[in-house]
Amino acid sequence: MQKYRKRRKDRQREKRERTGKSGSFITFHGYFVYSCDACGAEFKMWLQQGVEGPEKKQPAPFFIRCPHCGGSSRHFDWTKARFFQPFQVPLLPGTNYFALDEKLGHARPVFIPTSKKETP
């Protein structure tokens, strides 16, 4: 089997998208709204192009860690899900999103902290 070799630049960009390094750009095409069973928080999870939607490459998990309390939150209300024409945005502190992750086999939740200090 011939292995497709990605260019170094592509790999670096994909790593930034996966890990949520602030300052890079990413293409979103919608969001899901998640709700936490433990603290009741509702929050948007933006979807990188390819996560769910019309040209789905990977699914987003139903259950993810709550970025506020660390509890278990879930995608609870499909009527609040939205899809748009894909648009590119800079990754900024406080952005929560799902990134494509070939290693995981499903989308990886990424929470970019609002400040450098992580809450304990």
Ligand SMILES: [Zn+2]
């Ligand atoms: Zn919570």
